[in-house]
Amino acid sequence: MPAPSEHRQAGSPGTEKSLRLTTLPEGHPCGRCAVRAATICGTLKAKELGHFKSLSSSGYAEPSQCLFHEGDPAQLVYSITSGSLKLYRLLPDGRRQIAAFPQAGDFLGLTLEKVHAYTAEALEPVEYCRFPRQRFDAFVDEHPEMGRELYLMAAHELAAAREQMVLLGRKTARERLASFLLTLFDRARCRNADWEIVRLPMTRTDIADHLGLTKETVSRTFTSLRRTEMIALLPGERVELLQRRRLEQLACGELG
Amino acid sequence: MPAPSEHRQAGSPGTEKSLRLTTLPEGHPCGRCAVRAATICGTLKAKELGHFKSLSSSGYAEPSQCLFHEGDPAQLVYSITSGSLKLYRLLPDGRRQIAAFPQAGDFLGLTLEKVHAYTAEALEPVEYCRFPRQRFDAFVDEHPEMGRELYLMAAHELAAAREQMVLLGRKTARERLASFLLTLFDRARCRNADWEIVRLPMTRTDIADHLGLTKETVSRTFTSLRRTEMIALLPGERVELLQRRRLEQLACGELG
DNA sequence: CGGTTCGTTGAAGAAAATCAAAACTCGTGG
DNA sequence: CCACGAGTTTTGATTTTCTTCAACGAACCG
The missing domain is CATH 2.60.120.10 (Jelly Rolls)
Known part of the structure; x- marks a missing residue:
């Protein structure tokens, strides 16, 4: 804990x-x-x-x-x-x-x-x-x-x-992180230009405490999404969205 | 699933x-x-x-x-x-x-x-x-x-x-069921007399899908709460609250 | 009475947690 | 400029909680 x-x-x-x-x-x-x-x-x-x-x-x-x-x-x-x-x-x-x-x-x-x-x-x-x-x-x-x-x-x-x-009750770790990132991208897109890059002002522990996971699981899941090339991790705690469609499918449970 | x-x-x-x-x-x-x-x-x-x-x-x-x-x-x-x-x-x-x-x-x-x-x-x-x-x-x-x-x-x-x-993100199965039952008791108490008995109109599967668990875990957890004598399971899908204080402590994470 | 649904219990398996340690970041100051 | 140190992130090994799979009994119903 x-x-x-x-x-x-x-x-x-x-x-x-x-x-x-x-x-x-x-x-x-x-x-x-x-x-x-x-x-x-x-x-x-x-x-x-x-x-x-x-x-x-x-x-x-x-x-x-x-x-x-x-x-x-x-x-x-x-x-x-x-x-x-x-x-x-x-x-x-x-x-x-x-x-x-x-x-x-x-x-x-x-x-x-x-x-x-x-x-x-x-x-x-x-x-x-x-x-x-x-x-x-x-x-x-x-x-x-x-x-x-x-x-x-x-x-x-x-x-x-x-x-x-729904996220906390029924989604897997990958689905949770995908959902979370998409809400961040949507919030950013709403305010700024259509950049598919967001900066994460919160730590891994914060994300974990939002998604009902541990910081280790969040970190591993970031790595997993990066490996499958849905996102890229940029310097400065920034994340780039590479494949919106696949991330959306993952987020709503249509993808392994 | x-x-x-x-x-x-x-x-x-x-x-x-x-x-x-x-x-x-x-x-x-x-x-x-x-x-x-x-x-x-x-x-x-x-x-x-x-x-x-x-x-x-x-x-x-x-x-x-x-x-x-x-x-x-x-x-x-x-x-x-x-x-x-x-x-x-x-x-x-x-x-x-x-x-x-x-x-x-x-x-x-x-x-x-x-x-x-x-x-x-x-x-x-x-x-x-x-x-x-x-x-x-x-x-x-x-x-x-x-x-x-x-x-x-x-x-x-x-x-x-x-x-x-909070329940879905951070509580254990026992804490989740304790919290859920207490909200039911409170809702009932609000409407009816101060009976410490409620009828559950929903199935174990429904409770599971509310608490982010499976029906088997819900069933086991009911048994566990019954064994520790915090609640009693009565005929007709009814539950009696035996030890409100302990159940409240369990619900908010103060109890193992 | 057979069929269905629901609840309980047991045993095996899996996803994520925990424990542990190394790698990285970044600000500070020598 | 680089070394230091605190905090954070990543990765690995192991454990735990809960899930999954399976079986069985009880209640209900036409």
Whole structure:
């Protein structure tokens, strides 16, 4: 079992900057992004946006800093403007499950409970906007149309979580890694150009804790995918997609 | 790998009956239920409820009948009024992952996509209300306060799905079964009296496909929990909780 | 009563975990 | 510029957990 990670630094508050609840291209032909881009920003009229903006402050977190920890009172809501994080839960003996790797454009900390159920830890330098939870909730109450947008976000995350359930419950190690890499490629393609190269900001251990494997198995599986020439491993923790079709077949279980 | 299940009967339309989007006790001191109870019904004024009601028709499904299949156009939204179902996804070779076991009070078919990503199959006789998707969406558009309620539902299901990710990614067979049984006990306690007995409407294979195990492992694990006297297996596919505390410790990984 | 499905149990096998160690990366500082 | 050292990745050998295969008994049903 992996050792528990112990980081307790607070995210350092930054100076006020322009409010961007999403950094995504607004009309991009990617379902996930399209919904995100429509979220919040598109919903609010100029005057209301100003009011909303006044609720926020911006901040910055170093790699391995946590925006919040499992068990912390959920007092703030975060909107990531750049960088990426891991969102995880620890079992008492240190076993860890990473639920997601949130990126720019994602909301964090929107729990219904009084405390956070997950820890959000930066993988890279992260910029974010922060909203006091109470004022955020009050704002949502005053602007019913926000409810719909929050619903769209939650529904998307639910779909992703259930997809991950299929992966964790029924896929082999190769299928898991193939699926994971494809989601990364799709997320990258959605934001950037059609590069078939992504950088992995997370370690093998992080990937293992996301896919329900060990770091050794993840490493061996990378090697296996490289040997069969579906991907290439480039310097700088980057991965190139060589055969999308075969990787897709593998990911959904149509390939040995 | 388990053999694929092949059922293609349609849910039989029933006669008009009183609209109940939830059958849960409205003031029950259970978080999950409280939110559900507040959902929809509590949101609409009498006149609007009448309009909403006029959009629905009620129906009935036999065990093993499907309300909808993975890949079907998502034309209807369902609200379960009695009975329970399994919501699952099949891989091409027949591997199956059951995402959830929806019950009375749950909504089904609320996908953002054009088609359903999961199959909903009745475990027991199921009564439900049906709403044409388009009219449901239009209604939600006209009643912004509905968005907030949908968000609460989605957020709850997201929390449950992520809990299941921890289970599938990092728990042992015993821990998985313990966690699963506890959610069943909690759901039952929320609805009924404080009986520590639940009936399992699903087969061992269904449980296995929910927990990422095989039916043999599930069976062995039931035996193991029975031998250590945490639970008792009663006639009629019923399970009695004997030592809640120990089962809870086991479920969250504090026990061998 | 035979047929089917479901649940349990046993024995053998496999995928991934664990244990162990070498190779690589990258920042630091001599 | 290169050597050092901590952390990460890769690879190998062994073990474990769960799966697979197989058999049998119980419940159910026309």
